[in-house]
Amino acid sequence: MEYKNVYFLGIGGIGMSALARYFLHEGRRVAGYDRTRSHLTGELEAEGAAVHYEDDVRLIPEEFLDPERTMVVYTPAVPQDHSEYRYFAEHGFRIEKRSQMLGHLAEGKYVMAVAGTHGKTTTSTLVAWLNRVLTDGGSAFLGGISKNFGGNLVLDGKGVQEIRPAAGGVSDVSGSRPLGGRLAVEADEFDRSFLRLYPDVAVVTSADADHLDIYGTHEAVREAFAQFISQIKPGGALILKKGVELAIRNREITVYRYSYDSPCDFYARNIRVGSDGRYTFDLVCPDRVLADCTLGVPGWVNVENAVAAAALLWVAGFDEAKLKGALASFGGVKRRFDFYINTPQRIYMDDYAHHPNELKAAITSFREMFPGRRLTVVFQPHLYTRTRDFCREFAEVLSLSDEVLLLPIYPAREEPIEGVCSEMLLPLITAPARVVPKNELLALLGAENPDTIITFGAGDIDRFCEPIAELLGKR
Numbered sequence: 053m054e055y056k057n058v059y060f061l062g063i064g065g066i067g068m069s070a071l072a073r074y075f076l077h078e079g080r081r082v083a084g085y086d087r088t089r090s091h092l093t094g095e096l097e098a099e100g101a102a103v104h105y106e107d108d109v110r111l112i113p114e115e116f117l118d119p120e121r122t123m124v125v126y127t128p129a130v131p132q133d134h135s136e137y138r139y140f141a142e143h144g145f146r147i148e149k150r151s152q153m154l155g156h157l158a159e160g161k162y163v164m165a166v167a168g169t170h171g172k173t174t175t176s177t178l179v180a181w182l183n184r185v186l187t188d189g190g191s192a193f194l195g196g197i198s199k200n201f202g203g204n205l206v207l208d209g210k211g212v213q214e215i216r217p218a219a220g221g222v223s224d225v226s227g228s229r230p231l232g233g234r235l236a237v238e239a240d241e242f243d244r245s246f247l248r249l250y251p252d253v254a255v256v257t258s259a260d261a262d263h264l265d266i267y268g269t270h271e272a273v274r275e276a277f278a279q280f281i282s283q284i285k286p287g288g289a290l291i292l293k294k295g296v297e298l299a300i301r302n303r304e305i306t307v308y309r310y311s312y313d314s315p316c317d318f319y320a321r322n323i324r325v326g327s328d329g330r331y332t333f334d335l336v337c338p339d340r341v342l343a344d345c346t347l348g349v350p351g352w353v354n355v356e357n358a359v360a361a362a363a364l365l366w367v368a369g370f371d372e373a374k375l376k377g378a379l380a381s382f383g384g385v386k387r388r389f390d391f392y393i394n395t396p397q398r399i400y401m402d403d404y405a406h407h408p409n410e411l412k413a414a415i416t417s418f419r420e421m422f423p424g425r426r427l428t429v430v431f432q433p434h435l436y437t438r439t440r441d442f443c444r445e446f447a448e449v450l451s452l453s454d455e456v457l458l459l460p461i462y463p464a465r466e467e468p469i470e471g472v473c474s475e476m477l478l479p480l481i482t483a484p485a486r487v488v489p490k491n492e493l494l495a496l497l498g499a500e501n502p503d504t505i506i507t508f509g510a511g512d513i514d515r516f517c518e519p520i521a522e523l524l525g526k527r
Contacts, residue, residue: 054121058082058123058125062126063084063096064086064089066196067150072101085103085104107135112139119143119146122145127150154237154245158250163237163251164235164236164237164251165239165254166179166238166361167257169241170407172238173388181200181378184209185381187234191208191209192206193205193236194385199386200382241263241277246276247283252285254288255292257360259277278301287304289307292307293309320335320358329350329351342372348379348381392520393524399505403506405510426454426503428505429508432508433458436463437469450477450483451481453506458474458485459509461474462512464511474487
């Protein structure tokens with residue numbers, strides 16, 4: 053069946069918006085709903101999507117009300133009692149999760165997937181950039197905004213700003229023209245979405261306890277990752293972080309280990325950090341050593357991500373000189389170790405970290421780059437369940453800073469849980485800490501004028517980044 057229209061429930065999500073952009077640039081008509089306006093939804097509207105922000109069937113464009121011509125894609129964050137979802141379900145529309153659609157688009161491609169509870173966005177974006185430089189092509193669906201590509205979608209080596217919509221649509225959602233041969237994807241474990249993918253080569257960066265509101269137990273998380281590994285195609289390869297132990301049931305694949313600096317199949321040695329926080333290192337591979345690689349973004353954790361990405365490209369095949377150039381020119385991902393100000397007098401960095409292990413990696417990386425600085429951390433906890441489940445772990449890692457400003461919990465898809473709030477962290481944090489209402493944050497930072505600050509969180513804390521940078525930049 054031919055679908056000229058694609059309607060997205062939750063169109064502003066980072067993964068959903070990449071799919072929406074894909075169909076826009078393929079020549080389909082695209083519309084959708086999201087709960088709140090954002091920079092992403094504004095960009096989609098500018099690119100031709102019709103977006104509204106109220107759950108109201110009457111706001112769905114008329115041409116999208118024909119089940120013979122319209123496919124519906126939804127994110128699991130949209131509840132089943134959402135009135136627009138119910139309308140589509142009750143009127144015979146083809147409805148698929150975002151992960152199902154991504155699985156369709158990956159069919160027939162050489163799929164390079166990056167999974168993990170932490171590090172997958174930067175690593176998959178690195179894979180996409182390395183692939184672009186090495187092959188002058190390749191495509192990607194990313195879970196963050198790549199600074200090199202200017203967006204979260206890559207088609208045939210081109211970022212969003214380089215792509216123009218096609219003149220017309222195609223007859224089916226699988227085997228579509230612009231994706232080309234190699235496809236880099238971020239394989240998301242949320243709601244077991246990554247089990248829709250069957251990669252040729254995959255990286256697994258971590259398998260920590262997370263999304264326990266979905267999985268229930270850490271063992272269930274680990275089992276889902278084992279299932280993902282079992283779906284790597286025969287003859288393919290797994291690149292697994294050293295120390296991450298998962299069941300590997302697929303005996304027809306090759307398994308490699310990688311690490312930051314611990315000897316194994318792929319690792320970094322002779323590591324040096326420059327005054328700007330960027331690292332130079334020798335990349336050790338099974339058959340060679342690439343001396344004096346410099347990564348374009350700072351932080352030891354990004355060196356670890358770069359080792360994983362380079363390992364994946366080693367499996368697919370790379371040119372040494374081009375690889376070193378691609379590492380040096382990597383611009384990073386918005387909201388991942390993202391510096392707004394980096395001068396001897398003042399530093400302001402923003403990061404998406406919302407799990408204790410992510411916070412620890414970011415803070416320890418920062419401390420290694422800038423020893424002796426007095427660090428103020430602003431953290432917005434994400435989800436009541438995650439705050440409850442990792443209360444002590446959050447407090448322990450936040451105590452690595454010199455001052456902690458906590459914003460109220462960002463609930464996302466959850467209803468409040470009695471007794472679970474940001475205040476519950478305060479008695480456990482050993483550094484000076486307090487809870488600050490969002491509407492008072494800028495005034496407080498203006499009054500205290502910290503010279504070194506990091507904002508952390510996966511909620512709406514990113515809306516403070518530009519105002520904080522402007523405020524501190526004037527000092």
